[in-house]
Amino acid sequence: MTTRDAETLTQLVADAAGTRGSGLTYEQLSDRSADPETGYRPSRNLLHRIGTAQDVKMNPSLIRAVAAGLGLPLARVQAAAARQYLGWEAVDPGVSEGSDDEVIRVARRTGVTPRDTRRVGEFVRKSREEDEPDEE
Structure with missing residues (x-):
């Protein structure tokens, strides 16, 4: 099993923003995160909750927006969210x-x-x- 096979949405978001992130603030990540299908943008507060492993309500628009904001493939972000919030791989x-x-x-x-x-x-x-x- 590779590291990517075990990553969670929290890890992906926290690696990009916040205190252990790669330099982005949650505000900046929010500005970059938009669902290409609906235009939905998660708030910095919601992204902070994800990055600190708090429970949030998942939906397809949120996952697509986070993938866009992180610049990662949608399938990778979907897999990380499913692993964390549903226990699936x-x-x-x-x-x-x-x-x-x-x-x-x-x-x-x-x-x-x-x-x-x-x-x-x-x-x-x-x-x-x-x-x-x-x-x-």
């Missing part, structure tokens, strides 16, 4: 079959075993087989 179940270059990611909660992940792969394969037209 993004995993690749190893399903790579098919004619297209396809990546399938699932969220799992802590404690799910590799055996459970194989079951996800089996489900995806079975689904594909059921969706393919019969060739005769």
